[in-house]
Amino acid sequence: MIETVMLSCPYCGETYETVVDGSAGNQAYIEDCAVCCQPIECRLTVTADGVYLETRRDDD
Template sequence: MIETLVIECPYCGEAFTTVVDCSAGDQAYIEDCVVCCRPIECRLTVTADGPTLEVRRDDD
């Protein structure tokens, strides 16, 4: 299942859309901000209610 989510960059504060593949279950990965190009740590949790994407700075 592919979902489109809106996230906010923890560095520059800009919101942008990202696409996640929920078929693989819970995941952790790095995605670069499309505005400032800094690395964002993403943690995807997939439940029966739908996906949740938690983002944080890579340098925390």
């Protein structure tokens, strides 16, 4: 299940679209911000209702 979600960068505050693949279930990964290039720690949770993306700074 590939979906487009909105990601809000915890460094620069910009929001942009990104594509996630929920077919592998819950995941944790690092994605660089498309605006400021800082590393964002992403946690993807897959439920029956859809996918949820939680983001936080990599240095927290």
